Every structure is written in structure tokens, then in C-alpha cells.
Amino acid sequence: MPRRVPIPIDLQARAFSISEGLYAGLGESRLRGRDLVRPFHGVRAVGAASGVVARCRSYLPRLRDGQFFSHEIAAFLWGMPRPRRFEAADPLHVSSFVPERAPRTRGVVGHELRPGRAEVVGRSGLPVADAASTWLHLASVLGLDDLVAAGDHLVLDPAVLELDDPRPYLGVDSLRAAADGFRGRGRRLAVEAVSLVRVGAESRPETLLRLLLMRAGLPEPELNFVVEGAGGRFLARVDLAYPEFKVAVEYDGDQHRSDSRQYDHDIARFDRLHDAGWHVVRVRARGLFRFPDETAARVERVLATRGARP
The missing domain is CATH 3.40.960.10 (VSR Endonuclease)
Structure with a gap:
């Protein structure tokens, strides 16, 4: 039995696109090997992703310029509490700004946002919608109390700080200004919720x-x-x-x-x-x-x- 062509070391530690594999000298038959997992269409990896952040990273080979993680997956990356835990098998939410088209592939929910509806920032080494925009996007899927809880999380100034994760993520006034200027789905709920957001709740x-x-x-x-x-x-x-x-x-x-x-x-x-x-x-x-x-x-x-x- 012929030996399998080894995967280059620089591709073993991350997910990679088929084109990257071909460029590295792997043939099409090798890229169809059963030892490689296929987290997304056109993507290969040596091992299955463990956890939500790792799954986001496995999508990076498909992420086009200007696209970023948003909505429920961005809320997870910001640590916002939700009534239901975000599971590793849940679809990823990926956005792009109009006129760019939203991604369409298995395991992903695509969104098209108007320019200015979000800022793209770095979080866990990933491009993510900013905290205020993510909170506003949740206004269309959460109830009032859970939206307040997510807001409380963002404005919290914790007693114990993590040096690599400065808090608070934003102030109450900034969140209020974002809600007042919001014109998307859930605007009324966001305005009501922000009036109830307070600094101090830790859960x-x-x-x-x-x-x-x-x-x-x-x-x-x-x-x-x-x-x-x-x-x-x-x-x-x-x-x-x-x-x-x-x-x-x-x-x-x-x-x-x-x-x-x-x-x-x-x-x-x-x-x-x-x-x-x-x-x-x-x-x-x-x-x-x-x-x-x-x-x-x-x-x-x-x-x-x-x-x-x-």
C-alpha cells in the first residue's frame, strides 16, 4: 500500500483551503483523504475543531476580505450571557457590508449589513463586530431581560481584571447612544433595555x-x-x-x-x-x-x- 503524502507542517496546525493544499504540493486525491476533516466546503484540516473559537478559526480560509463574525457568534466571542449556551455545532454567523454578498455555505448564516452598521475589531484573533453593534443585533432575537443581562456584561468593570482583556468593553453612555441611533430590527427593545442596564452585575x-x-x-x-x-x-x-x-x-x-x-x-x-x-x-x-x-x-x-x- 502506498504511503500517504505527509501534510506540510505549516498546514498541520490550522485549517487550510484546497487551493493552499494544492499550492503546497498536495494532490486532489490526497486532499480527499479520509484522514482529513472537512469543516466547511473547500476547507481541510488534520483534526476536528474543538470548541466554538476553534471552529471559527477553521472557517478563516473561507473568510473573504471585509467579512467578519457577527450576531450570535460575536456575542459568544464577547462573552455575553444568553438563555441558551452556544454549542460548537450551532451555525456560525458571518457578515459583510453591502454591496458585498453574504456568505452562503453549510454551517454558516450570512448577513449583509449597511456600511456603518458595525465596526470590525479583533477578538480572540478573529475579526468580530464591535460590542455595541453585536448587542444591537441581539435585540431582534432576545427578550428584554436577557438583552439587559447582555448589556450589563458589556459595561461591567469587574473587581478582578484580566490584563489581556481590558474591561469594561464600553460605557453605559456609549451603549445608550448606540441604541438611540439604531434603526434596525429590535430598536424599541434596545432603547427600553439600555434604560435598565447598570454597572455591577457579574452574571x-x-x-x-x-x-x-x-x-x-x-x-x-x-x-x-x-x-x-x-x-x-x-x-x-x-x-x-x-x-x-x-x-x-x-x-x-x-x-x-x-x-x-x-x-x-x-x-x-x-x-x-x-x-x-x-x-x-x-x-x-x-x-x-x-x-x-x-x-x-x-x-x-x-x-x-x-x-x-x-
């Missing part, structure tokens, strides 16, 4: 919990509030807070119980808050998504015991 559930309490007629809580003890000593940082009444509302995700170190840290933190006179209302997924009215009523009762007036 989708925190945003949804804040909106739940506000919608129930409760005062708007402060986000990621730092509780200090005597002499300004740091005691804890809480998800949502009513400092006047010393009431904190915390969302307990699964990691709080599955991670023993996190669980021990939480217990110590709650003990410090209790000793400082704070009442902590802990909310889990069941209380937020299945029984939201009961959760809002529970917070209202606690506030009432602390002197809050209806």
Missing part, C-alpha cells in the same frame, strides 16, 4: 434577580456592594444590597455547592455579615426561574422587618 442571574425585584415594586438594589466593618475594614462584597436596611440578596449558583473551597468561603462571609447585623436572602435557580413571585415576596418581607415602607 446573568444577578441581572435577572435585580429586574425581578424592581418589577415587583421593590427599591432598586445596589450591585456588588462592599460591606465594611469598624474602621472601614472589608467584610464582604454582596450581589445585591439594600444598605439602609442591611439586607443583602445573594444568588447561589451551583458552583457555590460543588466547589468546597467556595462553599467554605461563603459560610465565613455569611457569618461576618450576620455578625455585622446584615440579613442575607439567598436565592437559588429554583427561586429565580420557577418561583419568582415567592422570591420577590420573601425579599419584601425581610425588608419590611427592617423598616422598609411599601
